[in-house]
Amino acid sequence: xxxxxxxxxxxxxxxxxxxxxxxxxxxxxxxxxxxxxxxVIVTPHRKDVTENLSxxxxxxxxxxxxxxxxxxxxxxxxxxxxENHIDLGLLRDLEEGRALTLNNGQYILxxxxxxxxxxxxxxxxxxxxxxxxxxxxxHPERMTVFEEDPNLxxxxxxxxxxxxxxxxxxxxxxxxxAMNSSIDIMRHGLAHVIASDTHMAEGxxxxxxxxxxxxAKRIVGIDIAKKMCSVNPLAILENHKLT
Numbered sequence: 107x108x109x110x111x112x113x114x115x116x117x118x119x120x121x122x123x124x125x126x127x128x129x130x131x132x133x134x135x136x137x138x139x140x141x142x143x144x145x146v147i148v149t150p151h152r153k154d155v156t157e158n159l160s161x162x163x164x165x166x167x168x169x170x171x172x173x174x175x176x177x178x179x180x181x182x183x184x185x186x187x188x189e190n191h192i193d194l195g196l197l198r199d200l201e202e203g204r205a206l207t208l209n210n211g212q213y214i215l216x217x218x219x220x221x222x223x224x225x226x227x228x229x230x231x232x233x234x235x236x237x238x239x240x241x242x243x244x245h246p247e248r249m250t251v252f253e254e255d256p257n258l259x260x261x262x263x264x265x266x267x268x269x270x271x272x273x274x275x276x277x278x279x280x281x282x283x284a285m286n287s288s289i290d291i292m293r294h295g296l297a298h299v300i301a302s303d304t305h306m307a308e309g310x311x312x313x314x315x316x317x318x319x320x321x322a323k324r325i326v327g328i329d330i331a332k333k334m335c336s337v338n339p340l341a342i343l344e345n346h347k348l349t
Contacts, residue, residue, distance in 0.1 A: 108332045110143040110315050111339035113208055114189065114215060114244060114270055114301035117146065118167050122154040124305045132174055133307040139182045141316040145343055147187040147208050149215050152196075155188065156204050185209040185343065189244060191217050192230050200237070207239065211345030215270070217244040218251045227251070231262060241267045242342070245303060246296075247275050247288035259296055268298040268348065271334075273318025276300070276325065279310065292326050292334075298348060300334045 116124035117134040125131050138146055148168060155164055168186050175182060188206035190196055196216075199205035207214045214234060218227065234241050243262060246252045246269050252259045259269060274280055275288040291297045300318050305311035315335060322331035341348050 107142050107316065107319065108336040109340075110138075110141060110319065110335050111343050112138065112143055112146045112302050112304075112313075112315060113187070113213075113242070113299060113339045113342050114149050114272075114303050115146050115313075116148070116150060116189075116303070116305045116311075117184075118148050118150050118164060118171075121150040121159060121164060121167070124150070125307065128170070128174075130307050131171055132178070132180075134304055134313055135171065135175055135182055135184065136178075136180055137307060137313045138302075138304075138315070139180050141313065143182060143313075143315060145183045145185060147185045147343065149187045149189040149208075152188050152190045152199065152205050156199065161203060161206065187215060189215050189217055192219065192224075192227050194226060194230075196230060197233055197237075208242065209343055209345065211342070212238060212240055213242050213268075213342045213345070214239045215242045215244055218246075218249045221250055223251045223254070231265065231267065235266050242299065243267050243269045245270065245272045245275065247271055247284045247291055248280055253283070253287065256290075259291065260294075263296050268338075269296055270299040270301050271297050272303045273300050273314050273321075274303070274311075276318050276321040279314075289325055292322070292330075297334060299338050299342070300331075301339065 119131045187208040275284045278285040304313045
């Protein structure tokens with residue numbers, strides 16, 4: 107199995123709807139290591155960090171987790187990022203340091219509204235691109251806006267965005283609609299990255315990149331599966347251009 111790099115993960119404790127306890131965060135990291143994952147970018151929801159905590163607090167949590175992993179001889183490194191809901195305050199929060207890119211690079215994980223299609227989403231995407239950032243569109247296979255207008259994802263990719271599918275979607279854990287949508291997105295060449303979007307050590311939102319990789323191989327072949335689970339996420343982690 108290829109080395110895995112995960113760019114969308116909610117393993118920080120007590121921050122959003124991820125684990126409550128530090129011990130569970132460490133369990134998630136150990137499970138990820140067992141699936142040949144070398145590095146994870148944690149991406150807490152910007153709204154939760156802004157309203158309830160601070161960027162400095164989540165940086166300290168990342169540091170504490172990495173120290174514990176070293177002490178436990180767990181061969182995995184945690185980096186910092188954020189899942190940024192698209193709204194009118196995103197650009198301001200970026201400028202003021204309350205919104206974070208992925209591992210302080212040019213890539214920024216953005217999430218569309220779960221319901222509706224605000225008139226400003228194309229403008230915000232264009233502004234992010236204009237800032238020299240590359241929007242990474244979180245789980246488009248699960249978003250109503252792309253279900254209702256599949257051409258919108260194509261348009262965003264043409265503009266310079268990249269898209270990130272959730273590993274669980276590939277084998278039906280989020281239902282048939284998300285599974286079929288993820289397969290269509292992959293087969294149309296509009297998927298660039300597979301990530302875990304992990305929230306818990308066990309259950310519905312557990313770490314499952316190994317399964318995601320296996321299903322991607324079956325759907326699009328091993329070369330593209332490696333690109334989405336290893337090559338492209340590593341390029342994002344290291345702030346390189348996707349090839």
